[in-house]
Amino acid sequence: MEFEKLQQFLKDEEAARIAALREEEEQKSQMMKEKIEKMTEEISSLSEQIRAIEQELGAEDISFLQCNEPHPTAQVTPEYYCRAQCTLQDPEKVSGALVDVAKHLGNLKYRVWEKMLGTVQYTPVTLDPNTANPYLSLSEDLTSVRLRDENNRFLIIQRASRAGRGPDSPLVCVAHSATLCVRRVRQGGGTFPT
Incomplete structure (x- = not known):
């Protein structure tokens, strides 16, 4: 009976650990999906701006993007020139994007053992069923x-x-x-x- 209780405790503890891991995984996945959606929107916005500039220029020669000043022969207004000068930022480092393995596996045996101590009760007396009164x-x-x-x-x-x-x-x-x-x-x- 005692072994069954201990086995059940370990099964419950395993299920709780797996549930906590899945919950964290779900949170991290949701966070990454939101970041990807945001980046996709930014890429889409940039692509639309590039297409709009190319259409308004109506020329295949876009050498003005390679220099700091507008090309002397191109009829580019300062507004278009500023729109074309796009400086990309380095990708944002997402802190906490990975599953915290140390939180789930660090000192796992000790933490389970410590929790198990709370369920086990030490008694200094053990009664002998062979010598007990039949009543x-x-x-x-x-x-x-x-x-x-x-x-x-x-x-x-x-x-x-x-x-x-x-x-x-x-x-x-x-x-x-x-x-x-x-x-x-x-x-x-x-x-x-x-």
Whole structure:
């Protein structure tokens, strides 16, 4: 049962890690799509400007674009000359465009182990099912005990009553050399063996 819980924990943790990775991947993809759309619009705008200038010039000779001053024979107004002087900026570096691998894989084993510690409970006592009273039921992890049912509880109280102890006398569990036994506690201190 404990192995099944641990396996389920690891499966859940794996699913959570994969979901976080997919979510980040989706965010990065969306960001890149938006950047590509913006660049496509800018390229389209530049292409339209180039076509418009070429059409307005009506000439195949566009040597005026290669110098700083308009060609003396070309009839180019300063407005067209400024439009033709396009300085391109270096491509924008997109920070955070890549998946943060270190965030997902860095210290992965330690982080999962640390999280697993929160689900595992250490108990210094392990009960032996071979020596337990037949009226008691041990938990699957052998760390706690309870009465099997209400009918058995009645029998235990009845037996305690027959042995000279009333049903309201306090009982405690005491460990003796890895065997669980029940003792009655005297109101003024001390114990009576059962």
